[in-house]
Amino acid sequence: MLIKLTAGTVYDPANSIDGEVRDIYISDDRITNDPGAGAKLDAEYDLRSMVVMAGAIDMHTHIGGGKVNVARTLMPELCRQAPVERSALTGSGCSKATPSTLLTGYRYAEMGYTTAFEPAVLPFNARQAHMEMADTPILDTGGYAMLGNDDFLLRLLAEGADQALINDYVAWTLQATQCIGIKVVNPGGINAFKFNARKLDIDEQNPYYNITPRRIVQCLTHALHELGVPHPLHVHASNLGVPGNFKTTLETMNAAGGLPLHLTHIQFHSYGTEGKRKFSSAAAEIAEAINSNPNISADIGQIMFGQTVTVSGDTMRQHANHGYAHPNKWVCMDIECDAGCGVVPFRYLDKNFVNAMQWTIGLEIFLMVDDPWRVFLTTDHPNGAPFTSYPHLIRLLMDRSFREDLLKQIHPEAAAHSRLSGLTREYSLYEMAIMTRAGPARILGLKDRGHLAEGAFADITVYDDHPNRERMFERPAYVFKNGKLVVRNGEICAVTRGATHVVRPEYDRGIEKSLKNYFDRYCSVQMDNFAISEDEMAEGIGSPVLITECAARGAA
Amino acid sequence: MLRYNIACPFCGLCCDDLTIRSEPEQLTVEANGCPLSERGFSQSLDSGDTNQQPRSQGHACSLNEAVAHAADLLRDARLPLFGGLGTDVAGARAALRLADRTGAVLDHMNSAVMLRNLLAVQDSGWMTATLGEVRNRVDLLLIFGSDIEKHAPRFYQRFFNNAESMFGQDTAVRELIMIGSDADASSAPGDAHITSIRCPTDRLGDVAMTLRALQQGRPLQAEDVAGIRVAQLREVVARLADAHYGVIAWATAELDFPHAELAVQAFSGLVKDLNATTRCSGLPLGGNNGDYTFSQVATWQAGFPTRFSLASGCPHFDPIQYNWKRLLESNEADLLLWISAFDAQRTPPSGNTPGIVLGRAGMQCEIEPEVFIPVATPGLDHAGHIYRCDSVVALPLRRVRVSGLPEVSTVLRAIMESL
Numbered sequence: 001m002l003i004k005l006t007a008g009t010v011y012d013p014a015n016s017i018d019g020e021v022r023d024i025y026i027s028d029d030r031i032t033n034d035p036g037a038g039a040k041l042d043a044e045y046d047l048r049s050m051v052v053m054a055g056a057i058d059m060h061t062h063i064g065g066g067k068v069n070v071a072r073t074l075m076p077e078l079c080r081q082a083p084v085e086r087s088a089l090t091g092s093g094c095s096k097a098t099p100s101t102l103l104t105g106y107r108y109a110e111m112g113y114t115t116a117f118e119p120a121v122l123p124f125n126a127r128q129a130h131m132e133m134a135d136t137p138i139l140d141t142g143g144y145a146m147l148g149n150d151d152f153l154l155r156l157l158a159e160g161a162d163q164a165l166i167n168d169y170v171a172w173t174l175q176a177t178q179c180i181g182i183k184v185v186n187p188g189g190i191n192a193f194k195f196n197a198r199k200l201d202i203d204e205q206n207p208y209y210n211i212t213p214r215r216i217v218q219c220l221t222h223a224l225h226e227l228g229v230p231h232p233l234h235v236h237a238s239n240l241g242v243p244g245n246f247k248t249t250l251e252t253m254n255a256a257g258g259l260p261l262h263l264t265h266i267q268f269h270s271y272g273t274e275g276k277r278k279f280s281s282a283a284a285e286i287a288e289a290i291n292s293n294p295n296i297s298a299d300i301g302q303i304m305f306g307q308t309v310t311v312s313g314d315t316m317r318q319h320a321n322h323g324y325a326h327p328n329k330w331v332c333m334d335i336e337c338d339a340g341c342g343v344v345p346f347r348y349l350d351k352n353f354v355n356a357m358q359w360t361i362g363l364e365i366f367l368m369v370d371d372p373w374r375v376f377l378t379t380d381h382p383n384g385a386p387f388t389s390y391p392h393l394i395r396l397l398m399d400r401s402f403r404e405d406l407l408k409q410i411h412p413e414a415a416a417h418s419r420l421s422g423l424t425r426e427y428s429l430y431e432m433a434i435m436t437r438a439g440p441a442r443i444l445g446l447k448d449r450g451h452l453a454e455g456a457f458a459d460i461t462v463y464d465d466h467p468n469r470e471r472m473f474e475r476p477a478y479v480f481k482n483g484k485l486v487v488r489n490g491e492i493c494a495v496t497r498g499a500t501h502v503v504r505p506e507y508d509r510g511i512e513k514s515l516k517n518y519f520d521r522y523c524s525v526q527m528d529n530f531a532i533s534e535d536e537m538a539e540g541i542g543s544p545v546l547i548t549e550c551a552a553r554g555a556a
Numbered sequence: 557m558l559r560y561n562i563a564c565p566f567c568g569l570c571c572d573d574l575t576i577r578s579e580p581e582q583l584t585v586e587a588n589g590c591p592l593s594e595r596g597f598s599q600s601l602d603s604g605d606t607n608q609q610p611r612s613q614g615h616a617c618s619l620n621e622a623v624a625h626a627a628d629l630l631r632d633a634r635l636p637l638f639g640g641l642g643t644d645v646a647g648a649r650a651a652l653r654l655a656d657r658t659g660a661v662l663d664h665m666n667s668a669v670m671l672r673n674l675l676a677v678q679d680s681g682w683m684t685a686t687l688g689e690v691r692n693r694v695d696l697l698l699i700f701g702s703d704i705e706k707h708a709p710r711f712y713q714r715f716f717n718n719a720e721s722m723f724g725q726d727t728a729v730r731e732l733i734m735i736g737s738d739a740d741a742s743s744a745p746g747d748a749h750i751t752s753i754r755c756p757t758d759r760l761g762d763v764a765m766t767l768r769a770l771q772q773g774r775p776l777q778a779e780d781v782a783g784i785r786v787a788q789l790r791e792v793v794a795r796l797a798d799a800h801y802g803v804i805a806w807a808t809a810e811l812d813f814p815h816a817e818l819a820v821q822a823f824s825g826l827v828k829d830l831n832a833t834t835r836c837s838g839l840p841l842g843g844n845n846g847d848y849t850f851s852q853v854a855t856w857q858a859g860f861p862t863r864f865s866l867a868s869g870c871p872h873f874d875p876i877q878y879n880w881k882r883l884l885e886s887n888e889a890d891l892l893l894w895i896s897a898f899d900a901q902r903t904p905p906s907g908n909t910p911g912i913v914l915g916r917a918g919m920q921c922e923i924e925p926e927v928f929i930p931v932a933t934p935g936l937d938h939a940g941h942i943y944r945c946d947s948v949v950a951l952p953l954r955r956v957r958v959s960g961l962p963e964v965s966t967v968l969r970a971i972m973e974s975l
Binding site: 070072073086091094101102122127522524525526536540541 | 561563572573645646649653656657674677678679680681682683684685686687688689691692693714715720721722723800801831834835837852853855856857858859860861866868869870871872873939940941947948949950951952
């Protein structure tokens, strides 16, 4: 199958192509060079005056695993408000806040996304995360396994174990849970909450292990660096949502000691205590720190106004915030001495001072971080807003006058406090392609995604160059997944199944002996039944693995 | 042949440490069994007649013929009902897909029990812990009810009387309070410090609400509630408040009285209240025939756990309207597709609604269905996945014998393709 995409305006930052008119050829599932005049084309698309980018990649979106299903269980009214009918091609479901898996796949594809990563895979719940993602059509997926609140790691740290042993455990976890990265959520804090601690700052000791969050971040950062896992430690820092938490966030950056570190939904971690309400933006301090520390990257976790439901492994903070639940119902779960799950429905209001500040803080960070390769477009779906609000967010970033108009509608004191009206920056299409394609592919080590050079998988999105960027990004003209046309004029025209991105760092299998002993003594599942095999991924779970290479660096 | 570390699909604990002896005609639980697993693994494949062969209108036929007949019936049905739904993740996925295509109602055979928890969660949420968390942390276990071992036979053995815990706790000094109709039953574990408080099952919600009131320091006029002295309940509250990690558990199936969801809500409210100052978690126990599995898969694919209709083209949930028993009794459903792959005894209800039955081999239906297809049992005849009652851990099921029977998912996909 040979397809020619003719004369589109191409934005391909990984290959430094900034709005050049080019032809792109697809041979089966990959992009290929011009096959020459004699080649017989099976299809040709005239893309004159249209914008061509790689398929978008969401590097942080909660689309799989128990917490999303808990949210659906807790909030049947959301599902009831937005039922979606089946069609000859697509299955039915619901589409609000936490869409059903089928709808998640369709909606992402309809917005030009071809890959998405679930950032909070609890190791004991990894099967469910992968099963849900396998039931999310079209998208390739992947997960970050959560460590740093699990007894085994904290025990190793408390015993003063060698970094090499920690590296083995991290590598084993990646393999056993079929994940591509490691996330830490409120390092040591979820665990501390189980011992009835209600807060844990970066240099406070966990009440049982006497280990600080800083130490946990350090050891995991080193482990991933030494194992050569492309994605740096994905950190949901301590003190989420707490006024004044920007200091903790800055200290968390320092904990990396110059090694790569990714701070997720940083908007929720950029709060100061200025003003009469003791709640202010620390976006400037955070953006300045990102700008001056090239080892640091962040995704934003932008909030949007409206009803959503927050899902997080951070039971300590979710429990602390349950008083804000709207409607007034919430779930917290302690899970397998491994991590936790907290689900709290939220309604962000533009006339609420704090919510309005949260909205401006996210946008301020977007606009004040200079390097688009180190900042990623997320709403921490569904926590800040559902992923379906991305086109609106893109317009906010690309269209200053639109931004100014909306700024006038929010709580007036929040608007007055914000630097937003002074920020004139408008993201370009090239920068948007970095933030939503080339950047995520690079930070995850995906060599043949997120760009349009020969050899890349043909995940391609084609947009009409509509001056209203929200319209442009919500309804691509064409989306190709692995070379197959799956979306035409913003609607699904074919349904495919995706695969799962994983890494397989080398490790000393000696760790498995200690783990077996540990599982036998303490765990509720046999070690044999905990680990997920490649065959199980392909067959029972239904999403075969795609392995991204690691380049081990060894101990420093 | 002996197979080790096999997961058992016959109750919500899904113990995965079983040793199974696999012989051509017989499976035997050699180690780590319980009455439910022994019954489940040993149910005969064949009750002596042609039960391994599909039947159409009572006549033995090929699988293809049975599938074609089933497809004909589904094509003509105005409101098909998919009931039973005793199957694994793959079977639930296939059932949902076929139901979406045929505009069916889906309701699991255990939905009346499942809703006692689900309605409480939908209304107010809860705080719970998974089995592994309980095993390593509980210092005070309060049980509402007295029949835990009937529904989860190895619960005490594996999660309360376990020899070691992660945090150096002496598990022998764990305390147990049972509040229930038969609270001094022999089912209670051996060494624990046990307090038994008798109370009629249908008053457990009242007791929990009294405990909440006492915990919140509200004045009470009554001197006893459900036959229990308030002073004794005050002591229970004090012990819960003093515990480092209390667990409040119930066997959902035991709460067999009207509006038991209000009792679950009261248990959950008590748990939430206690967490203002200490730690405490709820623990619903029980489950069988893939009920947790179906509700998980249905929730991620359709948004609802059970009792929903796809007749209008999109999911519509109504816990009263789509009760499978009501739909059959009122003759609103004109075709029943019944799936029971784990238990040959869970037969379709007798009634005049024509039926397609995918039953565990050996199933004897009271009334011969239009189509009967004997199916493989997940975890015995084929690999699969099943959920534990904490709705978090999904265990891999293994094939421990070769039966030649088709999987539920295979049959449903074949029907789909024949429509």
